[in-house]
Amino acid sequence: xxxxxxxxxxxxxxxxxxxxxxxxxxxxxxxxxxxxxxxxxxxxxxxxxxxxxxxxxxxxxxxxxxxxxxxxxxxxxxxxxxxxxxxxxxxxxxxxxxxxxxxxxxxxxxxxxxxxxxxxxxxxxxxxxxxxxxxxxxxxxxxxxxxxxxxxxxxxxxxxxxxxxxxxxxxxxxxxxxxxxxxxxxxxxxxxxxxxxxxxxxxxxxxxxxxxxxxxxxxxxxxxxxxxxxxxxxxxxxxx
Ligand SMILES: Nc1ncnc2c1ncn2[C@@H]1O[C@H](COP(=O)(O)OP(=O)(O)OP(=O)(O)O)[C@@H](O)[C@H]1O
Numbered sequence: 001x002x003x004x005x006x007x008x009x010x011x012x013x014x015x016x017x018x019x020x021x022x023x024x025x026x027x028x029x030x031x032x033x034x035x036x037x038x039x040x041x042x043x044x045x046x047x048x049x050x051x052x053x054x055x056x057x058x059x060x061x062x063x064x065x066x067x068x069x070x071x072x073x074x075x076x077x078x079x080x081x082x083x084x085x086x087x088x089x090x091x092x093x094x095x096x097x098x099x100x101x102x103x104x105x106x107x108x109x110x111x112x113x114x115x116x117x118x119x120x121x122x123x124x125x126x127x128x129x130x131x132x133x134x135x136x137x138x139x140x141x142x143x144x145x146x147x148x149x150x151x152x153x154x155x156x157x158x159x160x161x162x163x164x165x166x167x168x169x170x171x172x173x174x175x176x177x178x179x180x181x182x183x184x185x186x187x188x189x190x191x192x193x194x195x196x197x198x199x200x201x202x203x204x205x206x207x208x209x210x211x212x213x214x215x216x217x218x219x220x221x222x223x224x225x226x227x228x229x230x231x232x233x234x235x236x237x238x239x240x
Contacts, residue, residue, distance in 0.1 A: 003027030139170025
């Protein structure tokens with residue numbers, strides 16, 4: 001197997017015995033954007049959480065950058081694999097404080113000029129550094145969240161519906177931003193989205209999950225060309 005992330009017959013059961021992922025096998029291609037689509041409850045978020053150690057597989061193997069996920073020191077794993085969420089959780093205080101947090105947690109500091117560069121990478125001017133998080137728009141807040149994931153220079157970024165609660169303009173900005181970041185940093189991205197147009201636009205590859213199984217994986221246009229009846233039904237909006 002090759003790829004930035006390799007799954008081999010991965011199963012995940014919750015503590016109360018619900019079989020959420022059922023034998024996921026596949027490779028996430030390095031340096032590309034792969035979107036993860038599928039109906040609600042398919043197991044998409046669960047799959048992402050297995051990639052940064054928030055959850056551990058019940059059986060099967062996950063290799064991150066050619067190393068078994070179990071062999072990582074958890075701190076090292078979180079440095080290699082960044083994650084951004086729909087809610088863009090932040091701590092109280094200004095933008096700089098939030099950007100510096102990943103460094104603070106390692107007993108280090110973030111130089112201010114580095115913070116300004118990170119903001120510029122996500123399309124925000126340096127003057128935002130001292131703004132209180134409470135005063136940011138939803139789109140600005142998500143950009144800060146993305147900038148914060150870049151502080152550790154991760155090789156992999158996991159994005160869980162990061163544009164779902166944003167207006168169309170902010171959504172488009174973030175779409176373009178992620179494609180830019182993927183190219184500039186050569187970072188491998190897995191992006192959960194419910195928006196098929198977004199998946200086709202931003203993703204080179206797509207995976208479709210349903211009821212814990214990987215129904216399709218390959219170039220994004222397979223969302224239209226797949227002969228799988230469940231994929232076709234999902235694309236037509238018949239299942240959500
Ligand atoms: N800790 C848990 N204990 C029990 N069930 C869980 C747990 N975490 C998730 N589930 C269930 O597992 C299934 C998959 O959840 P998951 O959040 O991974 O799906 P998803 O595809 O990301 O869904 P959505 O698109 O709605 O966010 C759902 O039915 C969910 O209710």
